[in-house]
Amino acid sequence: MSFAVEFWGVRGSIACPSPRHVVYGGNTSCLEVTAGDQRIILDAGTGIRDLGDSFLKRDVRQAHLLLTHVHWDHINGFPFFAPGYAANRTFEIRAAHLSRLGGVREVLAGQMGQPTFPVPLETMRARLEFQDFDAGDQFWLAPGVKVSTAPLNHPNGATGYRIECAGKALCYVTDTEHVPGVPDQRILSLIEGADLVIYDCTYTDEEFVSHVGWGHSTWQEAIRLCVAAGARRLAVFHHDPSHEDAFMADVERSARDTWDGATVARESMRIQLA
Numbered sequence: 001m002s003f004a005v006e007f008w009g010v011r012g013s014i015a016c017p018s019p020r021h022v023v024y025g026g027n028t029s030c031l032e033v034t035a036g037d038q039r040i041i042l043d044a045g046t047g048i049r050d051l052g053d054s055f056l057k058r059d060v061r062q063a064h065l066l067l068t069h070v071h072w073d074h075i076n077g078f079p080f081f082a083p084g085y086a087a088n089r090t091f092e093i094r095a096a097h098l099s100r101l102g103g104v105r106e107v108l109a110g111q112m113g114q115p116t117f118p119v120p121l122e123t124m125r126a127r128l129e130f131q132d133f134d135a136g137d138q139f140w141l142a143p144g145v146k147v148s149t150a151p152l153n154h155p156n157g158a159t160g161y162r163i164e165c166a167g168k169a170l171c172y173v174t175d176t177e178h179v180p181g182v183p184d185q186r187i188l189s190l191i192e193g194a195d196l197v198i199y200d201c202t203y204t205d206e207e208f209v210s211h212v213g214w215g216h217s218t219w220q221e222a223i224r225l226c227v228a229a230g231a232r233r234l235a236v237f238h239h240d241p242s243h244e245d246a247f248m249a250d251v252e253r254s255a256r257d258t259w260d261g262a263t264v265a266r267e268s269m270r271i272q273l274a
């Protein structure tokens with residue numbers, strides 16, 4: 001069974017298309033996981049627009065969308081996800097910690113409401129199935145594709161995911177803030193022995209001290225967690241828009257020098273796990 005991830009958007013906060021962001025990319029969070037015959041979209045940042053066009057070209061008619069949370073950089077590509085407007089397609093959309101706000105459907109419909117967006121959610125002709133759950137739950141997307149979740153430390157909450165398929169494990173852990181010197185036990189449990197950890201590395205440790213309370217972490221903390229949990233590989237992710245290509249190249253060198261399992265996520269990058 002094939003198990004792979006492709007990065008369609010790697011930024012946090014806001015999209016940053018500019019000549020200084022062409023190497024690593026300017027779209028916000030969106031990943032495509034292929035797990036056997038299942039397609040899983042992780043987050044619906046601006047990267048989902050290109051992914052949607054690719055789905056139309058490849059005639060992908062069914063996918064799961066797992067949202068970490070609903071801050072703009074993780075959902076505001078959704079109204080531009082063209083397959084959502086096409087008939088004879090099914091998308092199962094899941095998010096945690098939104099039940100008391102009316103659920104994930106209400107939140108996605110809200111961002112497509114007047115007067116901030118002219119096309120309401122009801123215009124989407126695909127079959128959209130919404131499921132709310134609690135961070136910490138486990139569920140199966142299909143036989144052989146297991147998902148475990150954990151709550152993250154982030155304003156308004158966020159959910160970390162562990163997807164297991166073909167004997168391998170991929171973890172998606174963004175957005176989250178660490179406490180220096182106190183490894184997050186819930187994250188350590190989630191990523192234990194994982195083959196790939198995609199982690200919120202918005203800042204460097206040096207920048208972090210002036211961003212305490214902003215809800216994000218660092219590539220150095222990512223490495224500390226991966227090493228402590230016996231994970232095999234790290235993808236540095238959720239790049240700050242102010243981190244232009246030259247800066248990210250420095251991060252890539254420093255992270256690799258610190259731990260040879262580290263790599264920096266960039267748009268179009270694909271990692272095959274099985």
Ligand SMILES: [Zn+2]
Nearest residue numbers: 012013073175
């Ligand atoms: Zn974010």
Ligand SMILES: [Zn+2]
Nearest residue numbers: 069071154175
């Ligand atoms: Zn966030």
